[in-house]
Amino acid sequence: MPKHGKKYLEAAKKIDRTREYSPREALELVKETAYANFDETVELHIRTNLDPRKADQQIRGTVVLPHGTGKQVRVLVFAEGDAAKAAEEAGADYVGGEDLAQKIQQGWTDFDVAIATPDMMRIVGRLGRILGPRGLMPSPKAGTVVPPEDLPRVIKEAKAGRIEYRLDKTANIHVPIGKVSFSVDQLLENMAAVMEAIVNNRPAGAKGQMIRRVAVTSTMGPGVRVSVAEASQLRTS
Structure with missing residues (x-):
């Protein structure tokens, strides 16, 4: 067992x-029990009964x-020509093609x-070993490989707080939901x-x-179990 302070x-x-x-x-408790001297991230952890080995x-x-x-x-956006211009106008921090790929191959991942347009995947494809493990690889499933006309919307959503959720190898889902x-x-x-x-x-x-257990926690704080039934019924409207 790990030792806690x-x-x-x-x-x-x-x-x-x-x-x-x-x-x-549960969220009130997470805020109350957060003790770090920085603004901790609040995390949502979901245990499922899914089998990550099965495609369906x-x-x-x-x-x-x-x-x-x-x-x-x-x-960061991989795009060229008019698409690159649209990405810059939409507020992307970094826009480019081969130049960015080379920079990443040298170890830069700041x-x-x-995000990438489909035609840029010929360049992005060789970065899989670097970007994949970090969860940064553009993917159609994650909504980060998009046609040029969708770049402004996707960039703005990313800036506004669009997150990706996915099942990991242990059948869990972990996502940030804000700050303390x-x-x-x-x-x-x-x-x-x-x-x-x-x-x-x-x-x-x-x-x-599908959902077996739900918990919320802060970066450094203890986890708080949440009623699965009540969490599953949460709606935005």
């Missing part, structure tokens, strides 16, 4: 480990958080989202957006109750 142990005493809290109560039980998608992530998102400095209402609305997207994106091969 005094502050963590004091925070953990405020949480009943045997109880599943309502989403609002994969779940992956994107959702725009109503209140963003609280983080300044640096967007960006949070990578957010109000409980803001965090709850962000959490509702994620839960609604996941529930509505139920894979064809899913059997029985």
